[in-house]
Every structure is written in structure tokens, then in C-alpha cells.
Amino acid sequence: MSQVKSGDVVRIHYTGKLADGTQFDSSAGREPLEFKVGSGQIIPGLDRQIQGMKQGESGTLNIPAAEAYGARDENQVQVVPRSALPPELDVQVGSNLQATTQDGNQISLTVVGVGDDEITVDANHPLAGHDLVFDIEVVEIVGA
Known part of the structure; x- marks a missing residue:
């Protein structure tokens, strides 16, 4: 075989x-x-x-x-101002977002923290x- x-x-x-x-x-x-x-x-x-x-x-x-x-890369965890997101976007911890890098690549982000003025996102694979x-x-x- x-x-x-x-x-x-x-x-x-x-x-x-x-x-x-x-x-x-x-x-x-x-x-x-x-x-x-x-x-x-x-x-x-x-x-x-x-x-x-x-x-x-x-x-x-x-x-x-x-x-x-x-390995997890803690540099992939970033704080983003809420103003950088569309105002109608309802983000919760665990939400998945897509972003475009400066070189045009699409990356997946997971919301790991939500504040009044900013959110924290993680680009590491889960x-x-x-x-x-x-x-x-x-x-x-x-x-x-």
C-alpha cells in the first residue's frame, strides 16, 4: 500500500x-x-x-x-483609537475585524479590549x- x-x-x-x-x-x-x-x-x-x-x-x-x-508576538497587540473605526461599527471583546496594512495586505484582528476612546486588537492567530x-x-x- x-x-x-x-x-x-x-x-x-x-x-x-x-x-x-x-x-x-x-x-x-x-x-x-x-x-x-x-x-x-x-x-x-x-x-x-x-x-x-x-x-x-x-x-x-x-x-x-x-x-x-x-509563538505569540505581543508586538501584534495594538491599541487603536475608536475614531479610526466606522462609527456604526459595534465592537465587542471577541469581535473579528479586517484591516489593510500599509503594503495592501489584509490581516485579521481580534478585539481583546474595549474602552470609551480606544480598542485593543490582537493580530496573532488565535x-x-x-x-x-x-x-x-x-x-x-x-x-x-
């Missing part, structure tokens, strides 16, 4: 958890996740560790933060700084 290798398109079912067991995502009840191995479509640690698995094989993969979404655990099943190796 063939093994997953870089360049293969694979379909997997997965459950993603934090190291403490808190589930953050799952493909349960959905179509399997399909991606091309080694193409950068998924986090590097999962992309690397799935290689060598066989179709039908299940396993638990431990992905350190450095091979997932990286899973940054966390080691991740994936229970996966290789449903299909579609091929290269």
Missing part, C-alpha cells in the same frame, strides 16, 4: 485539540479535508508528519507551536503559542 509523500493530494478526517484536550476544530460531519502535501496549504508540522502514513491509517500527531502557528494535537485518519491518497 502506498504511503503519503510530498506532492500527493490527500483527504483526511481530523480533530484538532490543544495540549489540554480542548477541541478547536474537527472535520466530523463534513467532507474530509483535501490538500496537496508539501504545498504549504496546511500548518508545516502536520504537513511534515502526515508523510509516510498509509491510506486508512489513523494516528495522533503532536505539533509544537513552532511548527503550527508560531492558536499562536499553542502546541497542537491532531487525531487524523488518512481517508484517501488521491495521487500527485
